[in-house]
Amino acid sequence: MSxxxxxxxxxxxxYRRPSPDKPPFVEEGQQVEAGTIIGLIEVMKQFFELRADAAGIITAFQVEDETVVEAGQGITVLEVV
Structure with a gap:
């Protein structure tokens, strides 16, 4: 595995959740498929879905919910299966 x-x-x-009163899209340790939404990135009041590129297990989030991120910054670690 890589x-x-x-x-x-x-x-x-x-953002890890679709809205403040909803559960996170995914949790650490969760199995995901390619294309699974793992979070949202807000840019100028527009929201863009961040998706897994491959099937695997989310092993860690590298940033907290509602964190300002830069282009190329790691959001989560995916263990590809």
Whole structure:
């Protein structure tokens, strides 16, 4: 198995949940498929879905919910299966 970082494609604010009163899209330790939404990045009041590139297990989040991120910054670690 190999690990890969899922990175922010552009600067913005990272959100782990669709809205403050909803559960996170995914949790650490959760199995995901390619295309699974793992979070949102807000740029100028527009929200863009951040998706897993491959099937695997989310092993760690590298940033907290509602964190300002830079382009290329690692958001989460995916252990590819």
């Amino acid at each position: 690990q890969q970082d899922i990175q922010a494609p552009f600067p913005g604010v990272f």
